[in-house]
Amino acid sequence: MSRGPRSVGANRDWGRDDSRTPILHVDMDAFFAAVELIDRPELRGRPVIVGGQHRGVVLSATYEARAAGVHSAMPMAQARALCPQAIVIQPEHGRYREVSQSVMRILGEVTPVIEPLSIDEAFLDVSGARRRIGPPRLIAEQIRERIRTELKVVASVGVASTKFVAKLASSHAKPDGLLLIPDEASVPFLHSLPVGALWGVGERTQANLARLAIHTVADLANTPVGTLNRLLGNSAGGRLFDLSWGRDPRPVEPVRQEKSIGHEQTFAINLTGRAEMAAVLLDQAHRCAARLRAGDLVTAGVSIKVRFADFTTLTRSRALEAPTDVAHELYQAARALLAGVDVPAGGVRLLGVRCDALSDSATTVVQARLDDPGEERRDAERAMDAVRARYGVNALTAGSLLSVPATANRSGDLN
Incomplete structure (x- = not known):
């Protein structure tokens, strides 16, 4: 769900010239x-x-x-x-990932130059697809129609000359819309927006800018860059000044390495029993391991996040002896970390597992031990992946996970 500032009175028609607008930002509506x-x-x-x-x-x-x-x-x-x-x-979340994969498949059939940003949005560079399919606006219309017809969900699309403007355009196209910003209209479009629309302008920065009567992107664009640098710092000031004039040279990057993979849950009723907490960690370890295998990744570090009844939150982490994508190994590390946490009488309201220090499983050397059952467990878990892929995420689970608290609210994957 996009929450960036939008101009209610913004022009919804900036022209039809898409000859220099190869960048699409596809964003699913209320995914x-x-x-x-x-x-x-x-x-x-x-x-x-x-x-x-x-x-x-x-x-x-x-x-x-x-x-x-x-x-x-x-x-x-x-x-x-x-x-x-x-x-x-x-x-x-398993169902959302299934539909997301179908969306990304449709986008991948348009162009291989696709940069997923999250489960429900992606940038595309359709320069190479013009001869085969047509101009960018037509490509955007076909993408929206295919997603609607084949998947029964809705996408909004922004079409522009740069990633930054395309993303802003998609937010102004919502719900269920398409907005083309021709290259020559990029600056007028930007200057019609509130300054909070610029990446990196949060509430604090917005308040600082307001002291200089900078309320719109146009105000910022017409402020000397030296003034912005003194107010915000050289890096932030110069970056925002460039964005206000539509300068965004970043290409669409087809490969984005995930920095971490995780899962956390908030509970309707605080957990007080160690057995319940261990069952939750096991469930989360399986979810993380499945995502690692799906991405051909292994992790060399595991951490846990624990939030108590009084909202005090702590994290604990440890490096693994060897990179892995096996749930049992993730679980053992997470459970050992939890054992070192003193849980107060009020219990735990949130628990999470995160895997970091990720690397490509195809290029990572894992030193096997003679007594290591990891490969057998990995084969078993891959077999479970195949069953779930065919029959659904709830078709198969470890027997010990039947004790995972029914009161858990799975509040999301963390990237």
Whole structure:
């Protein structure tokens, strides 16, 4: 869900010349909620929130819920107060990844020059697809139609000469729209926006700029760069000045190495038993290991995140003896880390596992030990991956995971 500032009165038609606009930003509309509605068509047109039933945060919401003020990352209690008539659905991240993979497959059939940003958005450079398919606007229209027809979800697309402008264009195209910003219209479009639309302008920076009466991108663009550097620092000042004039030389990068893979959960009822916590860690270890294998990655480091009833949060981490993509090894490391944590009487409201120090499994040498059963476990877990890929993420699980608390709200994958 995009929450960047938008100009309500922004022009929605900047021309039809797409001869110098090879960059597309494809952004799925209310993605998690839209996926849930695929199997629940009777909920279309109603306010729907994806998140925990009582605690945790909003992951996604339909536009009917957004009309009541609900937005992503909002505490569920606040969302329920704003929209008490909303239907709340527990997230199913495996299902979202399945649909995301189908979206990325469609995009990959248009061009190999695709840079996924997250599960529900990506940049494309369609320069090489023009002769085969047509001009960028036509390509964008065909992408939107295929996603709608084949997957029953909706994408908005921005078309522009640079990544920055294309991303802003897609946010202004929402919901269910397409916005082309011709190359010559890039600066006028940018200058029509609030300064908060610029990447890197958060609330604090916005307040600093307001002291100099800088409220719009046009205001910033017409401020001497030296003044911006003194106010924000040389790096930030110069970068924002360049963006305000549409200068963004970054290419679409087809390969983006994930820095970390993780999963965390917020619980409707705090966990106080070590056995329950261990079961949650095992579940998370399996989820992380499956994602590692799907990305042909291995991890050399594991960390856990623990949040107590009073919202005190701590992390613990350790390096592994050898890189791995085996859930059992991740779990053993995570459980050892948890054993060193003193859990107060109020229990744990959030628990998470993260894998970092990632590397390509095909090029990473793993030193095997004579008594190491890791390869057998890896083969077994890959077999589980194949079953889930064919029959669904809930088709097969480890028997010990049947004790994972039903009150858990799976609040999301961490990248």
